[in-house]
Amino acid sequence: MTAPVLEARDLRVAYGGHVALEIPHIALAPGELVGVVGANGAGKSTLVNALLGWSRGAPSVSGSVRLDGEEIGAMAPHQRVARGLTLVPEGGAVFMRLTVAENLAAARPPRSAGRRGHDEAEIYALFPRLRERLDHAASALSGGERQMLAIARALRLGPRALLLDEPSIGLAPRLVADVLRAVRGLVDENLSVLLVEQNVRAAIEVVDRLVLLERGRIIAQGPVAEMRDDPRILEAYLGEAAA
Numbered sequence: 001m002t003a004p005v006l007e008a009r010d011l012r013v014a015y016g017g018h019v020a021l022e023i024p025h026i027a028l029a030p031g032e033l034v035g036v037v038g039a040n041g042a043g044k045s046t047l048v049n050a051l052l053g054w055s056r057g058a059p060s061v062s063g064s065v066r067l068d069g070e071e072i073g074a075m076a077p078h079q080r081v082a083r084g085l086t087l088v089p090e091g092g093a094v095f096m097r098l099t100v101a102e103n104l105a106a107a108r109p110p111r112s113a114g115r116r117g118h119d120e121a122e123i124y125a126l127f128p129r130l131r132e133r134l135d136h137a138a139s140a141l142s143g144g145e146r147q148m149l150a151i152a153r154a155l156r157l158g159p160r161a162l163l164l165d166e167p168s169i170g171l172a173p174r175l176v177a178d179v180l181r182a183v184r185g186l187v188d189e190n191l192s193v194l195l196v197e198q199n200v201r202a203a204i205e206v207v208d209r210l211v212l213l214e215r216g217r218i219i220a221q222g223p224v225a226e227m228r229d230d231p232r233i234l235e236a237y238l239g240e241a242a243a
């Protein structure tokens, strides 16, 4: 088996007595797209945030996180980013007052040998809309365009593994498909992506593997072909319909 790009063991996040996340093992292989699904409050954001070493509030966090075999679990978020782990948080991370071009310029390509960030031509090939809106402030973009900009900024950093927290939130269905198809294209070029999605239906169309979280624990996981008819996944669909 190929060595994972990203691997976490005994990952635990607790807010006082409340354990928000307890995951014995999760791994991401090179060129793999893993979807993390689950209801509101299941711990999806807590998981990707903990992998990056970031958290809302002040929980106690423990566990091992390895990136390309190197232990990064005790590092600060910016050190993990410098090593090639990048998070696009829920709602995207862009500078609202800066233009698209300025936002892209502010994301500096990696300095380390062996990794290179997407250049402008590659970004515009992936998201042609961004080229048309280079001089627009990020605040004037649509939700979908802003999400594309956030992903483009992350790609400038030349990630080894990309964590995406609900990129489809608030987007029209056609845009959800556009964004997720672009993510799939990146994975097909060998990027490794952990995709948090509440939109199970859309996630199933693009991921290789699904991980189902409930109350901070993995209750099911496997290749998407095996998981798509799992009653627990169907239940997650229904939860989504009710949300």
Ligand SMILES: Nc1ncnc2c1ncn2[C@@H]1O[C@H](COP(=O)(O)OP(=O)(O)OP(=O)(O)O)[C@@H](O)[C@H]1O
Binding pocket: 015, 020, 038, 039, 040, 041, 042, 043, 044, 045, 046, 047, 056, 057, 058, 198
């Ligand atoms: N700052 C905090 N203080 C206390 N509890 C928190 C804090 N942040 C998150 N939690 C708890 O951790 C659990 C997981 O929350 P998390 O945001 O990871 O869920 P999620 O699956 O991403 O949900 P959503 O789909 O609604 O974004 C929840 O029970 C939540 O109440």
